[in-house]
Amino acid sequence: MTERAVALVVLAAGQGSRMQSDLPKVLHRLGGTALLAHALAAGRSLDPAQIVVVAGHGAKAVTSAVARLDPDARVALQPEQLGTGHAVAQALPLLDGFDGRVVVLYGDTPFIGADTLAALAAHPADVVVLGFRAADPGRYGRLVVQGDALDRIVEYKDADEATRAITLCNSGVMAADAGLLRDLVAQLSNDNAAGEYYLTDVVALARAQGRSAAVVTCDEAETLGINTRAELAAAEAAFQSRKRLDALENGVTMADPATVWFALDTHVGRDAIIGQNVVFGPGVTVESGAEILPFCHLEGCHVSAGATVGPFARLRPGAELGGDAHVGNFVEIKNAVLAEGVKVGHLTYLGDAEVGERTNIGAGTVTCNYDGVGKHRTVIGADAFIGSDTMLVAPVSVGARAMTGSGSVITRDVPDGALALGRARQVTKPGLAERIMQALRAARGKA
Incomplete structure (x- = not known):
């Protein structure tokens, strides 16, 4: 964190026409979440006092995403995309009264590190630009320096051959004190090859006023x-x-790192074991010592120490696995809490549920949580035994140490320690199966 207060301005107004998409460029996903989320996460490392995102193309979708990704951020609209300087001009009114350092980031630039941003924000120069040495400078803007000072930024379109030979390039990311930035942005002109208001021009304007740039x-x-x-x-x-x-x-x-896919916010503790072909969506925490077996998909869930998941299991948002819990193959857990030592071996769906300590869930069990209109909850107590192929029609509860018979449909609460059977009595008709098959074959022969 810098000594001066920091505000972020994240530019996210561009259409991104080369993406060939109706979706705003900054909402395309990287690491399971929008590009914009990466820029916001990087900026958050500065502990900013204020955040403003500039939206333009697809502003409604971008605004909705900002509200979800960072509820404290505000959105400024840029109805016409007239350049980066024009975009910053739309954001500055939302920073009225702020007199700290403004850092300008880009919603489509996801990899800038926390240390780099800290150096940018803490630099003593009046205007600081983030630059890089490019192996192939291509069409990047060039940074023209004199000693340690930045003299000006020249866009590729406006550069002569000597300037294009410079390999120090402009990333677009910039920091400046708020008051100075307001003054300089107000002076920007669109007298250039693109007819746009370049934020990069503030460097030359600052130098003309005797301000420092670096x-x-x-x-x-x-x-x-x-x-x-x-x-x-x-x-x-x-x-x-x-x-x-x-x-x-x-x-x-x-076991095979190349087949494991992470999200931006995935957290996996030390001594956890991750098998092949595991996919982590957003919002996953796997504690130390847990094991995720091959071919699992996890999203929005928490796996406690000592728990095992998979193979071929799916944990959906709201899944909470206690210590030493086991979720086996072809099991799906959604918005359900499994306490310590719960075992769900195979072929089961638990949604909108709470399962007590050491309970065993038999194969083929389903919490029937949706009635076509609303979701309903199932509560199972500690040390219960749910027989295979049990249908638990929510809302329903099964008490501690209770049992359900295999193949049961449970529609009413089961008290502690009780056995619940919810299936029709078996009737056996000797020889009837053979007579039915003979009749069917005879009918087919006549046809």
Whole structure:
């Protein structure tokens, strides 16, 4: 955290036409969540006092996403996309009264690190730009420096051959004191090849006023922006590679790391074991010592220490597994709490449920939680035994140490220690099966 208060402005108004999509570019997913979420998460490392996201194309969808991703952030609208300087101008009124440091980020640039942002925000220069040395500078804007000072930023379209030969490139990310930024943005002109208001022009304006400007540099990989589906796929590969390496370095065992997929906020504790072909969606915590067996999908769930999941299991949002719980193959858990030592071996669905300690759930059990209109809850006590193929028609409860017979349909509460049977009495008709089959074969022969 810097000594000066920090405000974030995240630019997220562009259409991203090269994505060939109706979805706003910043809402395309990387690591299981929107690109915008990565920028917000990076900015949050500065402990900002205020956050403003600038939305334009698909503003309704972007605004909805911001409310979900960071409820404290506010949205400024840029109805016409007239350049980055124009976008920042739309955000500044929402920062009236703020006199700290403003850091401008981009919603399609997901990899900027916390240390880089801290250096940018804490730099003493009046205007600080994030730059990088590019192996292939291409069409990036160039940073023209004189000694340690940044003299100006020249967009590729406006650069001569000598300037294009410079390899120090502009990432677009910038920091400046709020009062100075307001003054400089108000002076921006669109007299350039693109007819846009460039935020980069504030450097030359600041220098003309005798203000200082400087560059903080980072690795080129941190500045990767997403403009095409191919770049998004490359970014996903880079993200997954980084997350896998982080997990291994933090003491997680993975049998085949290349087949494990992480989300932005996945947390896996040390000494956890992750099998092959495991997919983590957003919102997953796996505590130390838990094991996720191959071919599992987890999202929005918590797996406690000592628990085992899989193979071929699915944990959906709201699933909470206590210590030493076991969820086996072809089991789905949704919005359900399984206490310590619960065993759900195979072929079962538990939704909107609470299961007490050490209870055993037999194969084929289903909590029938949806009546076509609303969801209803099932509560099962500790040390209960649910027989295979039990249908629990919610709302219903099964008491501690109670049992249900295999194949039962349970529609009423079961008291503690009771046995519940909810199936028709078996009737056996000797020889009837053979006579039925003979009649059927005869009918088919005549046909």
